[in-house]
Amino acid sequence: MTATVLDRHIAARDGLKLYIRDSAPDAGGTPVVCLPGLTRNHRDFAEFADRLAPARRVVSIDMRGRGFSGHDPDWTHYTVPQEIDDILAVLSALQIGRAVFLGTSRGGIQTMVLAATQKDLVAGAILNDIGPALDMRGLKRIGGYVTAKTVFSSWEEAISALKQSDASQIANLDDAGWEAYARRLFVESEEGKIANEYDPGLGRAFARDMENAGAADLWPLFDALGTSPLLILRGENSDLFAPETAEEMARRHPDAELVTVKDRGHVPFLDEPECIASIDRFLARIP
Template structure:
């Protein structure tokens, strides 16, 4: 049986005083840490199954899943302009410092993977390893346009069942094998009750982060930031139906990081749920391998 499967909430002050929420699983004193970073409009709840498995009894590991500002149980920002990578990277570092969580293996889904690359470039010794979930240095415009089309614009459902149907209609092409129960669980992660209504678990003002993006022009690639991962173990996960991370990009990533482990999740798109036993087992094996590396090897990047 998993210990503390639902985790426990911890609140940390951001550099500007805003309250940030993190969900922690396993003993804080474990000495081994995994940090899970969600996507743009996602929350720590996305990692509940994975985190509980990685922090199972006997693992001696702490797993921390973060809610960015404006998401989940973190405070919403009165200034939507602060929903940007610069501020979120500073928030992340504040949380990591407050929880004494470094070095850690990072699991970053979509936006969380970009933050992982940015952190590696800024503070390379912070990472003992990295899992990039359906994200890479090159973002496909089709996927970005799809995300822009729904973030902050979801209809307000009258019930979680109706919310499940809304999500199914939007994402069935990306996740054709999900069951009715899966969609209902997704609805509970996407919507919350507030004042007798069901609203999203994120600030709708997040939509402003994608205003002004010209999808006719390629997004600046992040190869320089990706290169910052070259000295740590890396695993890249791609959904078979992903429209944000192209298979060709994963090939190019593997050429630049010779030891990169690859996993493609069948019948899923952007972004894989990381909840299936076989996927969790692959991630757990990868994480254990990162933790087994000699400490000197983990910090070789400092002299590289």
């Protein structure tokens, strides 16, 4: 049975249009809300959502300035608090009062903030290669590409560059996998140029935030998850999410499962066998 997939645009409170991919909107039970990483978008969750449909509703949100969402004319608005406000506006419009949140990287930080500020909203959390302590190696690597506008003349060139930049993170990915990865990150213009799909202002915002990144203490946000079921996914080769951080998270949370994803770095794609098995186990507990 093929599930219904709706492409929606929902206005944020300031009027900016946010893109939503709403898969199986009529499915019963607790929906899953997917929050992407810093520069990523709904395409990271399309295969995941299609696999769960039609039994489970999956809502994927493009944050402002990313994917199909509008770009903010003021780059200083690219902040986690603004993104939390946008998420709440989307959930209100969709009449979702409780959900499982799947947060990749920055989306996982947003998930923890939601748990701290909207406790009844979070039925469970899946944190994809993110925790309350961030490794500066990964932050510096991310800063190296998010602040630059990347343009390629062909998909072959884009894929080759991606293989080179992510060689230390990703292993055992075939040519089709690398192409699929590239097509989640980049888009092709009418002129045939291949470029990353986010507002360059996001790079300015990230550079601003990097000044205080080392001093941030996110453990109180993590602790706000309380006793809600938690699945922690960590890429084996991640340079942002240290194994010691993941182990401490699993130790201090009363209902957590920690899964290490082989041959992946920051971040796992969610289609790996260990991801699929652990997510299915996790969601079976939250009907």
